[in-house]
Amino acid sequence: MKKIIENKKGKGDVLGVILMVAITVAIAATAYIYVSGMIDRSDISEWEEVEFTGVLQGFWDCTSGDPIIIGGQQINNVTYVDENYLENFIGEDITLILGKNPEKEEYRYIRAYLN
Numbered sequence: 181m182k183k184i185i186e187n188k189k190g191k192g193d194v195l196g197v198i199l200m201v202a203i204t205v206a207i208a209a210t211a212y213i214y215v216s217g218m219i220d221r222s223d224i225s226e227w228e229e230v231e232f233t234g235v236l237q238g239f240w241d242c243t244s245g246d247p248i249i250i251g252g253q254q255i256n257n258v259t260y261v262d263e264n265y266l267e268n269f270i271g272e273d274i275t276l277i278l279g280k281n282p283e284k285e286e287y288r289y290i291r292a293y294l295n
Contacts, residue, residue: 226282227281227288229279230287235271236270248261259286277290
């Protein structure tokens with residue numbers, strides 16, 4: 181009588197592939213959860229438009245949320261400003277329209293024009 185020997189080599193390869201896929205999915209899920217916490221999910225269309233009028237006295241690096249001073253009023257946490265455009269208005273009487281985040285004290289530049 182012949183003894184039948186099972187080929188067990190193929191089972192290890194399949195389990196190895198399944199294990200690698202599971203580890204990859206776990207790493208991707210962990211990275212997604214970590215990064216999704218850093219993304220601002222508030223929709224800009226839900227932001228309230230706020231209008232400021234006065235002489236633009238100055239602004240700082242607005243990409244980092246530094247202030248704009250208009251009509252003696254300091255507006256903090258302003259982001260996404262076209263600084264090259266806005267610097268043309270320094271010393272001018274302007275209207276500055278910003279979007280205000282409803283969840284926190286943060287503004288985004290929308291537009292500015294001379295009065």
